[in-house]
Amino acid sequence: MNVPTMAEMTAQGKQPEVLFWVGCAGSFDDRAKKVTKAFVQILNRAKVDFAVLGTEETCTGDPAKRSGNEFLFQMQAMTNIEVLNAYEVKKIVTACPHCFNTIKNEYPELGGSYEVMHHTQFLKSLLSEGRLTIEGGQYKGKKITFHDPCYLGRANEVYEAPRDLIQKLEVELVEMKRCKSNGLCCGAGGAQMFKDAEKGNQEINLLRTEEALQIQPEIIATGCPFCKTMLTDGVKNKEKEGSVEVMDIVEMIANAQDL
C-alpha cells in the first residue's frame, strides 16, 4: 500500500495536495484501521497526491479537552500545530469527526489555520471533480440507514455529504426516526468512549442500535470510528451481527469498487 509520509515527501522536495490525518482510532483500533486502509485505497485509485504524518502525528487533544483537561489539550494542539505549520500544510482530510472538529474549529485560535475536510466531504469533492466514480456493486438495492455522528452533524452541520455518497451506491437509504439535527448520539462523545457510563437504566449505544434495527437495515452506515465501535457492539449485543453490518461509508465505497 502506497502511504507516503510528510517527512519523505519533504525530503524529496515535494508538497502533497492534502494531508490525511489518520487519528488515533484510525491508527490503532482494529475496526477503524480497516476504514483507514479503505480510504487510502480510494485515494490511490483517484490518484490523489496525499501524505500522512505517520509517527509525527499525535492525538488532537479532543478527548482531553472534553474531559476538562484544557492544559493537556492545548499542549497536544500546539505540538501538532508546530508540526503542521513546519510542513506548511494547507489542506487536511480526516476520517474522524472528532479530529475534524478539533482541527477545524479549535486549532485556528491557537495558530493552526487549515482547510479541514471530513473524508465524506473530500470524496464528494473528488466525485464532482470527476476524479472518482462510484458504483453500487454488491450494495445495489440494499437497505441502508445512516447514523449521523454528532461531531459531524450537529457540531458542524455536515448532513448531506455522507448521504450523497450513500445515494451513489444505488442503495435504498432509509432514515431513522431521529436523524440529521435530531440524531441520537451513539454514546461515545465527550470522552465517554474511554470510560464506563454513569448509572442508568440502559446503555446509550443499545438505545441507538434499537432505533436503527427498527427499520431492518442490512447495513448501518456511519462516518466516525467511535460510532462504528458503539453500534457494532450494540448489534452484537442484540445478536444481529449475522444479518446487520456496521460500516463506514468509505469501506462500502471501496468494497463496491472491488478495491
Next chain:
Amino acid sequence: MHYIPNLLFAILCTVGIGFFVKNIQKLRRNILMGKPADRNDRSKERWKNMFRIALGQSKMVRRPVAGILHLVVYIGFVIINIEVLEIILDGLLGTHRLFSGWISFYGFLIGTFEILAVLVLLAVGVFWARRNLVKVKRFWSKEMTSWPKNDGNIILYFEVVLMGLFLTMNATDHSFQAMEAGNPVSQFIAPLFASFSETLLHLIERTAWWLHISGILLFLNYLYYSKHLHILLAFPNTFYANLEAKGKFDNNKTVRKEVETMMDPNADPYAVPEETSEPEKFGASDVQDLSWVQLMNAYTCTECGRCSSVCPANQTGKELSPRAIMMKTRDRLEEVGKNTDANQGVFKDDGKQLLKDYISPEELWACTSCNACVEECPVNIDPLSIIMDMRQYLVMEESAAPQELNAMMSNIENNGAPWQFNQQDRLNWKE
C-alpha cells in the same frame, strides 16, 4: 373627589412598574456577576437570529403541536397588550375607551383581540391538559416538583383569568356593546347579563377593568420569580447566543498563556510569574465563574424540558438533565444575589457553591457533549458550555476525573494516543 380613581390608578401603576424596574435591576446585577464574554461581534447575524428565533419562534415549531399552540398564546399575548395602552391612558385621563372614536378601526382591533382571547383560552386549556391530564413525560421529571410544577400551572391560570376579565369587561360595557363593532365574542356573553340593572352592570364592568389591569401589573411582577421570564429574556438571549459551530468549545486563555510559555524555547525558566491579584481559577465551580451569557441563559430557561427529552444520558436514566443544570444554576445565582443584598452589596462566603451543593459530578460526567440539548432549545440556551466549564474545574483544580479518564489522559501525555500504544507504531496499520 372626581379625581380619586385617576389618582388611585396612577399610584397602582407607579407601584407596579416601580417594583418591576427594581426587579429588572436586580436581574441585571445578578447576570453581570458572571465573567465577561464578548458577544458584540457580527451584529447583523445576531439581529437576524433574534428576529427569526425569538420573534419568529422558528425553533418552537420543531415540535408542531406545542409549537403552534405556543404561537397562538404568544401572538395573543403580544397583540392583546396593545389594549393595555388604552387602559393605561383611560385610567390616567379618566376617559372611557379613548380610542373608540375611530369606530371602524377600533372595532377591527378589539374584535381581533376578542377572537385571540378565545384562541388563547383554548390553547391554554390544551397546555393545562398536557401538563395535568396527558402528563407529557418532560413535565413530570424529577426536577419538576413543587415550585417548578406549580409555576407552570399558575401561569396558565393567570392567562385564563386575564382573558376572562377582558371578555367580561367588554360584555358588560353597555355603550361598547351598543357600538355593535368589535364584539364578535362578547356579544354572546352580554345576554347573560341582560337582566342586570345598569348600575350593577357598570359595577361589574368597572371591577373587571380594575382587576384586569391589576392582574397585568401583578403578572409583570410575577415574572422575576418565575420561569416565565423567558417572554422578556428570549430576545437578548437569542441575540447574544453563540454563533460559532456548535462543536467549537472555547480555548481557555489563561491556559494558553501557560502553554505558550512552556513551549517557547526562549522563555526564561527561572522567570518569576507576574504578580496578579489572585491566581486565575480554571473552569467553574460557582456561578461567578460562569460568563454573563451562561447566567442569562439560566434566567431565560422556561423549563420546557425539550433539552432533557433529547439528551441521550437523560433518556437512558442517567442522573444528568440539561434542564436541571439550568434550573440549578438559576437557583444558586438567586441565592448568591440574596446573599449579596443581605451583605451591603458584597457576597459573603456561605460555604456553598454550584458544584456539589447543586450540581453533582455524576451529572457532569454523564454528558456525551452531543449538542442535542443546544440544538433543541427554542431560545438557544447552551447547557453544554456550563457542563464543560465545570468538568474543567473538576479536572484542573481538583484532579477529580473518573479513574478511566485519568488513564486515558496519561496515555495521551505519554504516548500521544488515548490508548496504550507506542507512538512509533502509528504507521503499522499499513502493514
